[in-house]
Amino acid sequence: MTQHTTEIRPVARHRVSRPLLWALLAVFAVANVVTSVSTLPVYVGVGFGLAALACAATLIHQHYATRRH
Template sequence: MSHEIRPTASRIRVSRPVLWLLLAVFMVGNMVSNTAGLHLFLGVGFGLATLACAAALIVQHYDRRRSDG
């Protein structure tokens, strides 16, 4: 009898609806900061936060596909 041993994930799991909400908020913040000509680092911060949310959603998608299949 063999059991698959998986290391425990030390990363924080955020629910998908929260990630989608954050993604939308950061995208709008990025658009507004770039359109209004606000400080460059503010737009970069919103852009990086948007990319982080998108990456987290992609990782969760593939993790879920792997565990279902």
């Protein structure tokens, strides 16, 4: 009789690459500055600011999740 073992693998999380996050952070930060000095509505600049904040938070989270102790 053959025994079959099932291997439990951890669920792979989809991670965005760091260079892409850095590029998005730069784009959103520049867009936030441009909308701040232009006559566009405030909520457009707030949206870019929140997107930049989300990119920065994701980069910080990835840094602490993968750093060696």
